[in-house]
Amino acid sequence: MARKVGRRGGNIVTIHDVARHVGVSPMTVSRVINGEKNVREETRQKVLASVEALNYSPNMAARSLATQDVARVALLYSNPSSAYLSEFLLGILEQSAQSGCQLTIESCDGPEGAASAIEKLKTTGTDGVILPAPLSDSTRVAKALKDLNIPFVGVATARPAVDFTSVSIDDYKAAYSMTKRLIALGHRRIGFIKGHPNNYGSQLRYDGYVAAMAKAGLEVDDSDVAQGYFTYRSGFDAAETLLGRDERPTAIFASNDDMAAGAVATAHRLGLDVPSQVSIVGFDDTAMATMVWPELTTVRQPISDMSALALKLLLDQIRAKRTGAPYTPIREIRDFSLIERQSSAAVSDA
Amino acid sequence: MARKVGRRGGNIVTIHDVARHVGVSPMTVSRVINGEKNVREETRQKVLASVEALNYSPNMAARSLATQDVARVALLYSNPSSAYLSEFLLGILEQSAQSGCQLTIESCDGPEGAASAIEKLKTTGTDGVILPAPLSDSTRVAKALKDLNIPFVGVATARPAVDFTSVSIDDYKAAYSMTKRLIALGHRRIGFIKGHPNNYGSQLRYDGYVAAMAKAGLEVDDSDVAQGYFTYRSGFDAAETLLGRDERPTAIFASNDDMAAGAVATAHRLGLDVPSQVSIVGFDDTAMATMVWPELTTVRQPISDMSALALKLLLDQIRAKRTGAPYTPIREIRDFSLIERQSSAAVSDA
DNA sequence: TTAAATCATGATAGCGCTACCATTTGCGCT
């Protein structure tokens, strides 16, 4: 239980114990653990068996000390939804525990405030930066980091700029799928609430919606599209425009969950039942989606997977930079999924 | 920037550099850093000055390796609001970076699911556990941990059990203050939405409300109190009971933000304006509070402070356990604050 | 004043791991 028993003579299993158990040198064990080559397959197997048997787990502190390889990575975020942030953190944490890197969390006020935060990171000696959702689309932030020669990875980057490594989902495809699903449920007039105009991902979502509608031979009337700003309030207002008419859509697709929740509130206020009279769907599957009633049908991103992967890629990049190896930015695309809850239903024939 | 420059000859400032700079032995520097006694005040000052001058910062990896003191602490949580969780994580992370301990995050399904999670922690060799909000009130979980002799600290523990260390706010006092504030705004009939009946903190909040009403000489009518379950939906329904009458209260105090948000939705549906016709206030100041419109007046707990403190206390406790020192559980109470937003207002004379 | 306790500091030896280089082993080739 306790890691310590005395200054020496602890009960912790070390690489030496494994080595003795197998009958090789500690060095060989180290090589196996780190997946280096130049180890005979047979030896490798024996070592792995012993690791298992003795329940050995490497001591991160010793490793980072020996390798001098404690990457200091910072997570720089600006007001994401807290649901997003917490799941993001979960992924990052898991990965960082495995990789034994030192995490710093830094918040800033939008891309503007990022400048000073980045300045600070520089003086602190940060080896790399993770940029979650809103910040990952800021060219300004990307440029600042690049100028400082600090490696970074963007998460949920919508803009398909390939000059830095990023992990995202395909916003276009996701919006396309969701729209297609609504159409399959019998909806013909589907309203859309756009996200913030500055947000590139927001544009992609809209494009996906339009494409799916076109594919089904359905027309998108301008009056069925409302501008939103990703906030609850903006969804509330936008839905008012969309639903406050005689000829209203039977479904509304909001570009994020907060706006969808706002739309649900408006529907209720107008005396419309969700989903029997209007289906309302969101995007992101944040906690908001299950907090409101009825719970929202939405698009789910594997946020914690994505953040974990982002950290891993960042560490690779940092390592490459240190060894002077060439590094080519990667654009990873993860799969999204459609989560169907109670806010959507087939259009009623009434 | 990079932590590494070559196997040796890195540019990192070590304790030796500081020692040389001051003209003492590394050991003395170490002592100063760790705040040990038996160092002459004059020497201490000189060392501290050099630390500052050279911008030295201790290498956690080396320290934990030398002290054999890597505490493995687990954060065990069960479905808290994500807003709560993310802020909680922020506090924990900051503290853990400073203390150089190894964090594991573990989720479980309510107190029931905790059993297996705890079992797992045992085999993994966990030195201590942090228990956030809902779990910290489960006697079952507390007992399981105690039986295993694993130190733990509860956060936002409402039940005033003093047999384990905890960090909380005074739910009673907070509810009392909020109620008093509403009364000061001119409200005389104040409805209350209770939290989950199993939750002790929920009871304290109710008691605080009742006490404040009594203090002001106001009667609490049974029909002005509704049972809720901390969910949006339950707040939605409870508000219906409270507001769906001719003689309705002019304010509603919900035991958490989710229910307050639900209550706001109901008010809107009933055509009541918030706050001019009904004031609605919440508790916790989760992200939910600012996501709905109008934004909620609520009670704020210093969540990240509390979680950071909890980790610190946990580490103390672990250390005490290792050295065999006696340990007395502490019950820390932090200050809450009233956050006034747009969902509450003075009662109108109309 | 002198022995004994106390304090301030230093020297040494690792914590568990891996970088680096030395050595051994295996294997294909002439």
Place this chain on the structure above:
DNA sequence: AGCGCAAATGGTAGCGCTATCATGATTTAA
């Protein structure tokens, strides 16, 4: 067989820090 070369393995020396004990400086008690 003997050579060379590469693959496989081992030995050594720290990474930055602190536990421990040893030492010299200072105070206290007697």
